[in-house]
Structure formats: structure tokens, C-alpha cells
Amino acid sequence: MVMEIKSETILNIPGDYLEGGGQILRTAAALSCILRQPIHVFNIRTKRPNPGLKSQHLHTLKTLAQLFQAQTEGIELDSKEIFFSPRLKFIEKEKIKVDLQTAGSIGLFLQPLFLVGAFRIDFLSLEIKGGTCGLGAIPVDYYPAVVFPLLSPLGLEAKLEIIKRGYYPKGGGEVRVEIKKIDNPQAIIFTQQGKITQIQGISIASSNLSDRKVSQRQAREAERILKERYAVPAEIRIEYASTLSSGSEINLYCKTDSGCILWADSRGELKKSAEEVGREAAKKLIREIESGATVDMHLADNLIPWLSLLGGKIKTSEISLHTQTNIWICELFLGKVFNLQDNTISCPGASGNI
Numbered sequence: 001m002v003m004e005i006k007s008e009t010i011l012n013i014p015g016d017y018l019e020g021g022g023q024i025l026r027t028a029a030a031l032s033c034i035l036r037q038p039i040h041v042f043n044i045r046t047k048r049p050n051p052g053l054k055s056q057h058l059h060t061l062k063t064l065a066q067l068f069q070a071q072t073e074g075i076e077l078d079s080k081e082i083f084f085s086p087r088l089k090f091i092e093k094e095k096i097k098v099d100l101q102t103a104g105s106i107g108l109f110l111q112p113l114f115l116v117g118a119f120r121i122d123f124l125s126l127e128i129k130g131g132t133c134g135l136g137a138i139p140v141d142y143y144p145a146v147v148f149p150l151l152s153p154l155g156l157e158a159k160l161e162i163i164k165r166g167y168y169p170k171g172g173g174e175v176r177v178e179i180k181k182i183d184n185p186q187a188i189i190f191t192q193q194g195k196i197t198q199i200q201g202i203s204i205a206s207s208n209l210s211d212r213k214v215s216q217r218q219a220r221e222a223e224r225i226l227k228e229r230y231a232v233p234a235e236i237r238i239e240y241a242s243t244l245s246s247g248s249e250i251n252l253y254c255k256t257d258s259g260c261i262l263w264a265d266s267r268g269e270l271k272k273s274a275e276e277v278g279r280e281a282a283k284k285l286i287r288e289i290e291s292g293a294t295v296d297m298h299l300a301d302n303l304i305p306w307l308s309l310l311g312g313k314i315k316t317s318e319i320s321l322h323t324q325t326n327i328w329i330c331e332l333f334l335g336k337v338f339n340l341q342d343n344t345i346s347c348p349g350a351s352g353n354i
Contacts (some may be wrong), residue, residue, distance in 0.1 A: 011032075015044035022054075026112045031305060055104060068091070091124075101129065149261060151306070157180035167247025196255070204249050221279050221282070264285035300316035300320070307338075308333075325329050
């Protein structure tokens with residue numbers, strides 16, 4: 001499989017390095033569009049039980065290809081090798097509807113779309129169907145609760161509306177998203193955690209679990225754990241949702257007087273009590289706070305591509321494998337730009353390239 005791209009050098013990316021999963025594809029494809037760098041990704045997910053491209057990855061790549069009129073090869077189910085070369089540099093306005101089918105993660109799908117929307121599209125409107133949360137994936141609530149408030153002072157204008165929630169295996173969730181291009185981008189600087197001013201959250205369960213008070217039990221246990229540690233009371237909203245498949249989740253976040261927002265979440269699983277779900281989320285949040293982090297471990301890996309372009313400095317609770325992977329991918333495009341000292345990550349940024 002060979003795609004000819006005249007007068008351009010293709011960046012070769014091993015898809016089985018470090019995290020070795022969809023993260024490589026999402027970040028690489030987004031940076032390819034932003035920096036107009038053709039890419040060749042090979043050995044895609046070859047260390048996973050079901051290697052190659054899956055439906056989730058296909059939808060992401062096809063959407064980006066549609067937006068930027070990319071030349072592509074290998075964008076098909078189970079493919080272990082792709083070529084991707086965007087043709088457009090800027091897009092004025094675009095509205096797209098995407099159905100990820102079943103419970104494909106909307107949160108993960110949005111990762112590269114927010115990047116390209118912020119840097120290469122004047123206005124992007126999305127209607128997306130799929131899963132609104134899932135194990136190992138970003139819940140959609142993460143964006144309006146954490147990402148948007150933190151990035152809006154830096155120039156990002158975005159909003160997300162949850163129309164319907166969707167859980168594994170049937171999915172059926174739906175969100176609407178709007179993203180405006182950053183006009184005057186600013187560096188991302190979060191170096192001091194500060195003092196906690198608020199602890200908030202939302203405990204959600206499918207409507208068929210209301211008789212067992214699953215949402216209340218998750219919230220009550222999380223509140224109990226957090227009350228033992230902090231003087232600031234936790235305000236956790238209760239929600240029941242009509243969903244195609246049963247599920248539950250609890251999302252917690254705390255705000256500080258320095259502008260930081262730290263997040264932790266937990267998902268309901270078979271044979272996992274509502275109390276366990278609430279307790280797990282609360283303990284995760286405590287670990288984030290006690291680490292002295294300015295961004296949680298999951299936000300750190302999400303912010304790496306933004307840091308590579310805007311520059312800045314953050315401190316996280318842990319340099320996760322996903323964070324390491326995103327640093328590696330960004331440096332394939334931009335060269336050695338990141339500096340790591342303990343759990344502090346800094347980068348001068350590559351705004352001259354955007």
C-alpha cells in the first residue's frame with residue numbers, strides 16, 4: 001500500500017509504541033490536519049487482542065478526512081496501516097452529524113475534533129451519537145465541567161449539550177457541540193494548586209435503577225468520604241436518565257482559588273455496588289488533591305497536544321502512559337519541545353507553525 005504525495009515528506013509513526021492504541025491515531029491525525037503533515041501509521045494496535053482499526057477509530061479518521069479533504073489509504077475496518085494527508089489548511093464553517101454506533105465513546109471522538117476546531121475551523125458544529133461514558137474513556141461531562149472553563153481564558157469558545165445519555169453496550173447517547181477557532185491564543189499556565197473553594201459533582205444512573213436509589217447511594221458515599229477529609233462540603237447533583245442500556249456513573253471535581261479544576265470519576269459495573277462506585281471516585285479525587293497537582297492525570301494527557309501548540313506549564317499527579325504517548329507523538333511532529341521535571345511538564349509551544 002503506497003500513497004504518492006508530491007513534494008511532501010510523510011511522517012512514519014509506529015502504532016504499537018507505548019500506549020499502542022487509539023490515542024496514537026487520534027493525536028497524530030489531529031496534528032496532521034493542524035500542521036498539514038502527511039502521516040503513515042503502521043502496526044496499528046497490533047499488541048491488542050483485536051488489532052487494527054475498529055469502528056471508533058474509523059469514524060474519527062473519516063470525519064477528519066471529510067473535513068480536510070484528506071487523501072487516505074487503509075481507512076477500513078481491521079486495517080493495521082493507514083496513510084493520511086490533509087489538503088485543506090483552513091475551514092470557514094462546517095456542520096457534521098456522526099453516529100458512532102453502539103457505545104463508541106463520544107468523549108474520545110471529541111479529543112481530535114476540539115483540537116482541529118480550535119486551530120483550523122472558524123466554526124464547527126457537531127451532532128454525535130454514541131456512548132456518553134465508558135470504562136477507560138472520557139465522559140462527555142468532562143468537557144463542560146473541566147476542559148472548557150480551563151481553556152476559555154486562553155481563547156477557546158466551545159459548548160456541549162447532552163441531549164441523551166448512552167451506556168454500553170447499546171449506546172444511544174447524543175450530544176451537540178459547537179467550537180469556535182481561537183483568535184488570540186494564550187499559553188497554558190497552571191503551576192499553583194491553591195486552596196479548595198468548591199467540590200461539586202453529578203451522580204447519574206439509568207431510570208430503571210431509581211428504585212434501588214443507585215444515584216443517591218453513589219453520591220452519599222462520595223460525600224461521606226470527602227467530608228471526612230475536607231471542610232468544604234461536596235455538592236453532588238442527582239440524575240436519572242432514560243437509556244437503552246443500564247448504567248451508572250459519578251463525576252466529581254473540585255475548584256481552587258488559583259483557577260485549577262481537578263476531576264475524578266467512577267463507573268458502575270456488574271457486581272460493583274453503588275457505594276463502591278462513589279467511594280472509588282472520592283478516593284481518586286483525594287489522591288489528585290493530595291498530590292499537589294494543578295491538572296489531574298487524565299487532563300494532563302489531553303492537554304499535551306494543546307501545550308505543544310500554545311506552550312505553557314502544568315503539574316500533574318502522575319505522568320501516565322497516555323501522557324507519555326502524547327508527548328512522544330507531538331515530538332515526532334515538532335522535535336524535542338517538552339521538559340519533564342518530576343510531574344511538572346513545560347513546553348515553549350509551536351505557535352509559529354499554526
